[in-house]
Amino acid sequence: MDLSIRALAVWRRNFLVWRKLALPSILGNLADPMIYLFGLGYGLGGLLPQVGGTSYIAFLAAGTVCASTMNAASFEALYSAFSRLHVQKTWEAIMNAPVSLDDVVAGELLWAASKATLSGAAILLVIALLGLTHGMQALWVLPLIFLTGLAFAALGLCVTAVAPSYDFFMYYFTLFVTPMTLLSGVFFPLDQLPAAMQVAAQALPLTHAVGLARPLLLGQVPTDVFGHIAVLTIITVAAFATAVSLARRRLLK
Template sequence: MSAHPSGKPGLPSAGLFSFGWIPVWRRNFLVWRKLAFPSLLGNLADPLIYMLGLGYGLGRMLPRISGVDYMQFLIAGMIVASAMNAATFESLYSAFSRMRTQKTWDAILVTPLSLDDVLAGELFWAASKSFLSGFSILLVISALGLSSLPLALWVLPIIFLTGFAFAAIGLVVCALAPSYDFFMYYFTLFITPMLMISGIFFPVENLPHSIYLVASWLPLSHAVRLVRPLLLGECPQDIVLHVAVLLGVTIVAFRVAVFLTRRRLLN
């Protein structure tokens, strides 16, 4: 038995760097197309309600934050948070359904595609959902005159990258989950605290230094620090660092997800 370049000896692998993910992505896309309206509504309406509600409601009571209206401040946070949510839900609940409940992955694994292809397809798909979500919010806020085009268009690739990072982490959690209930830990222990300390709703510079330090390690903070200036018509600082963190998280988490899912399904 010869060792394979990536992963367990003898098991065929392809993954991120082949095109095997495309038919998996297209399968998920076809399902989404059938339910596109409620899905888009969920991706769009929820963050918009928060944004308008908090932005106008809370914003009227607040002074200007970091030199801008609270609404202007909040938009970037909501776009990034909804991108994270879209990728997270897709790579937890939907991917888990396809792995466990519907056995969709089992059906694909007996074709020439490998498990790496399946996971890469899920990764690309979950990131695509983030993109869709971010894109539709950007459309609405541009129509409301709340973003500064054309610099704001750079938000789109950042949203995509943010989707990749959280999809990859989500696939790790999916690989470990014994049941749907397990995802609650992930939300309560990771996603929700991260939302609070990553500069989504308020600036993190005023937080205690230790929390600020923790936050600076979280992928969500890096996404916010790229998106916020872009929406305000400024060039972000430390672009390379922020992009590198999001890319790094994607690659490392995806490798871990592949390892864990192989151990789970191909043993």
């Protein structure tokens, strides 16, 4: 791995672009999860007694933070990174300077995770204003969503590195992201699933993000903290290494 501090110059490049459109970008990222949270939380929640020992909207809050962090990281690592890699040839321009391809991929990874963190934090703020959090321990969600952003950014970059066109990303969303959103305890407790699927859900990164975020927001002490963090970290490291090697095969041949 040929990594250096220059990866941060790549991060700063993306940040400078984002800064020009920061406000509409944040508001745009908020709209979709808020509709889910209010629509399902109040609409569906009104029909439900308590879910997991709390109101449905409070239950859904943690899932919404994690799912929208995942979506923000995935969109950035897929569509936006692919524009820079394939359409604008920004990566090639950067690699003519003393920046390695590994630096570029690392810069993209950190950037997508940063942007996802911002997205998740904005929702966390709205949730806190609604009184759906319990005390300062909710702030522990911030490092958690950064790690979640890293994991999904790394997975997304693997797909980007082999994508022939934007259409390719549809498969990733319909075959991976959408099913995962439904099976990771975002909308309902995992124990509602058949036993075999509960086991399978343990392999999904979003399950571990939600597994930590929910108790943190409900004022409970999370269990198996180390296990959740380990899974997200291992996925990040393995997917990043894969993304780098796939990108090398595409660009340095």
